[in-house]
Amino acid sequence: MKILSPHPAALPIDELLKQCQVTTGRTSGPGGQHRNKVETAVTIEHTPTDINGSAGERRSQAHNRAMALFRLRVNLAVQVRCTVVMPYQPTDLWRSRCNKAGRVRVGPEHDDLPAMLAEAIDVIAACEYDVKAAAEQLACTPTQLIKLIVRKHTAIGIINNARMERGMHPLRRV
Numbered sequence: 001m002k003i004l005s006p007h008p009a010a011l012p013i014d015e016l017l018k019q020c021q022v023t024t025g026r027t028s029g030p031g032g033q034h035r036n037k038v039e040t041a042v043t044i045e046h047t048p049t050d051i052n053g054s055a056g057e058r059r060s061q062a063h064n065r066a067m068a069l070f071r072l073r074v075n076l077a078v079q080v081r082c083t084v085v086m087p088y089q090p091t092d093l094w095r096s097r098c099n100k101a102g103r104v105r106v107g108p109e110h111d112d113l114p115a116m117l118a119e120a121i122d123v124i125a126a127c128e129y130d131v132k133a134a135a136e137q138l139a140c141t142p143t144q145l146i147k148l149i150v151r152k153h154t155a156i157g158i159i160n161n162a163r164m165e166r167g168m169h170p171l172r173r174v
Contacts, residue, residue, distance in 0.1 A: 007122065008046060009077040010093070010115035013069065020072070021045045024061060042068040051075050073114035077121065078155045084126035088137040094119055095139075102141040108151045117155060120148055129163045131171065146171055 008016060024039040041056030042064040053072025055064040090098070093115055097106050106116050120138065124145075127133040135142040149155045150173050160170035 007077070007082045007115065007118040008049070008080060009073045009118040010091075016046070016073070017044075017069075019047055021047055022065070025056075040064055044068045044072045046072060046076060049076065049080055051079055070109070070111070070114070074117065074152055075154075077114040077118035078152060078158060080118070081125050082118070082122045084122045086126060086137070088123055088126070090138055091115075091119060098138070098140050098144075102135075102139065102144055104140050104144040104148050106148070113151065116148060117152060120145060121155060121159065124149075124159060125162070129159060129166060129168060146173075 008019070011019075021044070023043045023045075025041045025043070026039055038059075038061075040059060040061045041054065042061060043052055043054040044065075045052040051072065053068045053070070053075055055067035055071060058064050058067070093112060097112060097116060098104050104116070106112050120134070123137050124131060124134040127137065131145055132142045135145045138145065149159060149171070156171060156173070163170055
């Protein structure tokens with residue numbers, strides 16, 4: 001799915017939630033009687049794209065809501081593509097998280113990860129899945145770009161499928 005900027009994964013939380021439907025429910029598993037009586041599971045669906053994120057593993061609805069929102073943003077980052085104009089100018093967020101040596105600094109559960117992942121995949125797609133060319137556009141090393149993408153296995157799968165369709169070798173985990 002292709003849309004115009006800004007990427008939904010990079011939207012401020014309150015703006016993203018305006019485009020979403022939030023549902024709660026009960027779930028099975030550990031937690032005993034509390035889990036059977038309280039609707040702690042949360043699913044958040046991005047209405048324009050029908051992409052969702054859900055969580056129910058915690059006993060707190062607030063924790064599950066935060067986790068579902070993060071998962072939704074990651075799913076949007078992986079599944080939704082935005083148009084990128086070349087030559088590319090990285091966003092302020094990207095520049096703040098990428099140092100002069102080309103190292104990308106963002107943890108696997110950091111709030112900035114979905115927006116960073118979306119930007120990286122959009123640029124890779126715009127470069128016809130040539131990671132070296134995308135890394136040049138993003139002012140980082142190809143290794144750092146691959147390390148960012150492999151943090152979410154669905155992202156590397158989508159990129160590798162697109163690369164193989166173009167007769168390119170799949171990326172390996174570094």
